[in-house]
Each structure stands twice: as C-alpha cells, then as structure tokens.
Amino acid sequence: MSQSPLPGALLPLPLALSQRSGDDLPATLFLPSIISPIALAGASAAAPGALLQTPAAASPLPAPRARAIPHAPGADALSLPATPDQEPPEPQKPVAAPSSSPPAVATEPLSLRRGSAPWSDARVEALIREGLLDAAWLPDIRATALTHLQIQNAKQRELLRFSNAIANTGEGTWQVRRGSLISDPEQIADAVSLGLDPGQLAATAQELLAADGAIAAVVADAALSEFHPEHKHFHIGETAEFGVERFDSTSQRWDPITGLEVVKTTFCLIDVNQIQQVSATDPDHYDIIKSPANANLYNDCFADLQGIQAGWIDRYNHSLPGQQVDITDLPAGTYRITSTVNPAGWFLESDYSNNTGWTGFELSRDSNGNAKLTTIPGAFGGIWFDSSSNGMG
Numbered sequence: 001m002s003q004s005p006l007p008g009a010l011l012p013l014p015l016a017l018s019q020r021s022g023d024d025l026p027a028t029l030f031l032p033s034i035i036s037p038i039a040l041a042g043a044s045a046a047a048p049g050a051l052l053q054t055p056a057a058a059s060p061l062p063a064p065r066a067r068a069i070p071h072a073p074g075a076d077a078l079s080l081p082a083t084p085d086q087e088p089p090e091p092q093k094p095v096a097a098p099s100s101s102p103p104a105v106a107t108e109p110l111s112l113r114r115g116s117a118p119w120s121d122a123r124v125e126a127l128i129r130e131g132l133l134d135a136a137w138l139p140d141i142r143a144t145a146l147t148h149l150q151i152q153n154a155k156q157r158e159l160l161r162f163s164n165a166i167a168n169t170g171e172g173t174w175q176v177r178r179g180s181l182i183s184d185p186e187q188i189a190d191a192v193s194l195g196l197d198p199g200q201l202a203a204t205a206q207e208l209l210a211a212d213g214a215i216a217a218v219v220a221d222a223a224l225s226e227f228h229p230e231h232k233h234f235h236i237g238e239t240a241e242f243g244v245e246r247f248d249s250t251s252q253r254w255d256p257i258t259g260l261e262v263v264k265t266t267f268c269l270i271d272v273n274q275i276q277q278v279s280a281t282d283p284d285h286y287d288i289i290k291s292p293a294n295a296n297l298y299n300d301c302f303a304d305l306q307g308i309q310a311g312w313i314d315r316y317n318h319s320l321p322g323q324q325v326d327i328t329d330l331p332a333g334t335y336r337i338t339s340t341v342n343p344a345g346w347f348l349e350s351d352y353s354n355n356t357g358w359t360g361f362e363l364s365r366d367s368n369g370n371a372k373l374t375t376i377p378g379a380f381g382g383i384w385f386d387s388s389s390n391g392m393g
Contacts, residue, residue, distance in 0.1 A: 109207075110217040118345025121352050137208040137216050138350040139310065140170030143240070143339040143357030145380035148318040151327070151373050158371055159324040164339045164357065165315040166240065166267070167275060167286070167383045168308040170350045172208060175298075175307035176236055176269065178225045179203040187224075200227040204236055206347050223346045226266055228321075233301045235266035241343045242325050247334040247360070254336060264343070265322045269306040271296035272315045275383075284383055313383075327363075327371070336360040336379070357382020 110132060117123070127133040148163040168174050182188060182201045191198040206222035207215050225234040243262040245254040274291035277283065298307045308314050316323060325337065338358040345352060360379030364372045 109215045112217055112219045112348075113221050114219055114346065115221070119348050119352070120345060124348060124350070133208070133217065133348075134210070135171070135350060137172040137210060138170055138348060139168045139172045139174035139308070140350045140354070141174055141308075141342045141347065142167045142169055142354055142383055143341045144313070144383040144385075145357050146337050146339055146359040149337065149359060149361055149373055149375055150318065151371050152324070156328075157326055158328045158330070160244070160327045160337060160373070161318040161324045162242075162337055162339075162359075163316060163318040163323065164240075164242075165272075165313045165383070166269075166308065166341050167313040168310050169275075169277075169286075169383070170310055172350075173307055173309050174269065174347065174349070175207045175209060175305070176222065176347075177205050177207055178234055178236075178304045178306075179205060182224065196226070201225070202227075202234060208348065219348060222348075228266070233268060235268050236306065237266050238264070238342070238344045238346045239267045239269070240265055240339055240341050243338045243340075244325055244327060244330070245336055245338060247336070249334075257330070260330070261326070263322070263325055267314070267316065268301035269308050270298045270301060270314055271307075271309050271312040273313050274311055275313055275385075276311070278386075284381070286383055286385055288385060330363060330371075332364050334360065334362055334376070339382070 112127075112132075124133065124138070128135055144165040144167060146162040146164045148161070150161050152159045152161050179202055182191070182198055182203055187201070188198040191201055202225045203220070204223040204225045206219040208217040208219075210216040224237045226237055227233070228235045241262050241264045244257060244260055246257055247253075248255050273288045274295065275286045276289045278285040278287055296312070297309055298305070300306075318324075336358045338356055340356045342349060342352070342355055358381050360376040362374045362376060364374070366372070
C-alpha cells in the first residue's frame with residue numbers, strides 16, 4: 001500500500017508527563033476499575049475525520065466511518081440520547097457566528113441543562129440563534145493522532161498501548177467543576193447496576209467563560225466524575241473512548257470489528273502544552289510553542305476546578321492505566337486505532353464533527369502466532385505535530 005509523504009514526521013508524545021500528579025507509572029499491565037468497555041456499535045454515518053493528506057496527493061485510504069456512540073444510562077443527566085425524530089438533523093457546517101450582537105453576560109450566569117439528549121451542532125446553533133450563547137464562549141474539543149503504538153503481552157492477553165492528547169482549538173475554555181457526590185436515587189441505582197460505587201461518583205458542571213473570564217453560562221448536569229483509585233483523584237466521565245477498526249480493501253472503508261470492545265475512559269483535565277496552528281491550509285497541523293511562566297491555569301488533577309484553555313493540549317502517556325485496547329487473537333491485516341473525545345456529547349463545544357483522531361498500523365503474525373505491529377507512514381488523522389514542534393522530540 002503506497003502512502004503519501006508528509007511535510008513533517010508525526011512524532012510520538014514524550015514518555016513522561018510533566019504535571020500529572022500520580023500518573024507517572026511504569027509501562028506494565030493495568031486493569032483500571034474506572035474503564036467500562038462497551039460493545040462496538042455499527043457504523044452508519046459520515047466520517048468523523050479523514051485521512052490526512054499532503055497538498056500534492058491524497059492517501060488511498062478512505063475517511064473513517066462514524067459510529068453511533070451509546071450514551072451512559074442513568075437519570076436526567078445520564079439518559080439515552082434522543083432518537084432521530086426527537087432532534088433536528090445535524091447541519092452540514094460547524095456552528096455559525098451569531099447574526100446579532102453577542103448576548104450580554106448577566107450578573108448571574110445563564111443556567112443550561114443538557115437533559116436526556118446529547119449536545120449537537122444543531123442544538124448549539126439554535127442556542128446561538130436565540131441569543132442565549134455566544135460562539136466565543138465555546139471550546140472546540142479535539143483528539144490528536146495517536147503515538148507510541150506498541151503491543152504488550154500480559155497474562156495471555158495482547159494489549160495495544162498508545163499515547164494520545166486532547167486539544168482545545170476553539171475560542172473558549174473547556175472548564176469543568178466537580179460538585180458533591182451524587183444523591184439522586186435514579187443515578188445511584190444506575191451506578192449500582194453498572195457495578196460502580198455511588199460513593200465515588202460526583203456531579204460535574206461545565207462552565208462557559210466570557211472574554212473577561214467571568215462565568216457566562218453553567219451546564220449543571222454536564223457529566224459525572226469518578227474517583228480513580230490508582231491515580232488517587234477524580235476523573236471526568238465521558239472524556240474519551242478508544243477503538244480499533246479494520247481497513248476493507250474491497251469496500252475501501254474502515255469497518256468496526258465484530259466482538260472487539262470499545263473502551264470508554266475518563267481523565268482529569270489540565271493544561272500541559274500550548275499549541276499554535278502552523279498554516280491555515282491544514283487546520284490539523286499544529287506546533288508546540290513555548291508558553292509564559294505560570295500560563296497553564298489548569299495544573300492540578302486534585303482540584304475541583306479543571307479544564308483545558310483555548311490553544312492548549314492535555315497529554316496521556318502510553319504507560320498510564322487505561323491507555324490500551326485488548327487485541328488478543330486479532331488476525332493479520334490493516335487497522336487503525338481511534339480516539340474520540342466527548343464521545344457522548346456531554347459537553348458543549350463549537351464543532352462535534354472533528355472529535356476523532358487515529359493512526360493506521362499493519363498487524364502481522366509469525367508462524368507461532370506472535371503479533372507484530374508496524375505503524376503506517378502518513379496514515380493518521382486529527383491534530384498532528386511535526387519535527388519542528390518544540391518539545392515533541
């Protein structure tokens with residue numbers, strides 16, 4: 001399979017995380033209790049991202065297929081998403097700027113509720129048209145291409161481990177605030193049914209900030225946070241999910257793998273590196289830039305208030321608990337590992353069409369069945385960095 005050359009090499013994330021307390025762990029097998037695997041749903045919609053290409057030629061691999069993302073069960077904040085007849089179709093374009101003057105920030109922040117349906121471009125665009133939201137308040141939560149792909153053999157299982165990052169390329173800050181432990185009877189019952197300890201789950205709100213830093217709007221039922229016993233702090237739920245898809249050479253499409261689980265995971269959110277877009281011609285190409293001292297406003301995984309500023313990324317090393325997908329007995333072939341942020345639409349943002357990053361790889365097996373992984377040059381999507389990026393080497 002020929003691959004298009006890239007203007008720069010996709011570089012791996014570094015082996016150490018500078019500010020993630022309790023996360024500097026060795027690259028050994030972890031079985032975190034906070035990860036809830038779910039069955040991979042079938043794909044039916046347009047691609048959430050496309051194969052990155054050079055200006056000269058496009059790669060022969062097609063764009064990924066979108067898959068239906070199940071929503072965690074529960075009470076109002078944890079219910080299944082609306083069916084198609086309950087919600088207008090998604091628009092073809094990202095959120096548009098409001099046609100009138102931005103809404104004034106009141107003394108008391110605007111109170112919003114997500115309810116049983118996930119947020120979407122259509123819902124957000126409607127709020128902007130109604131003058132309830134200013135597009136400048138919204139983050140754009142995105143995934144990077146995955147790096148450090150490697151197979152770990154542990155207890156007769158084959159684990160594909162990887163590093164990834166979450167970027168905020170929007171105008172607004174992604175800020176969340178952990179509240180008190182859940183007390184709603186339905187939420188408690190749902191937690192118990194999922195094998196979770198309700199005494200370890202806390203209500204979590206999303207806060208939208210105006211240009212002056214004031215809280216302009218609050219989504220009280222945004223998410224739940226779960227205490228992570230290995231990291232010894234709370235992680236925000238529905239932050240990301242990881243999966244593996246196979247390339248079908250006949251249909252020229254990426255297809256879900258029957259029986260292979262998608263792994264939902266949780267993270268704390270902090271500012272690790274400031275980033276800057278390299279060129280307007282490639283909206284996915286970014287550089288790591290040197291930031292002023294103390295510019296990382298969110299820097300403590302133990303804090304109730306967490307987030308990622310506009311123009312920053314948070315990074316997660318392949319050695320951390322949860323940074324793996326079980327690929328035991330997966331046959332030889334062409335695959336990709338995917339990372340989708342905000343997979344259930346729990347958080348308000350400006351664009352829900354660009355939340356998936358991925359990296360392609362070839363899987364081969366020797367005569368004894370031992371797996372070997374080779375990353376495919378040029379086969380990746382999502383935010384990426386090249387050799388000119390400061391700090392990525």
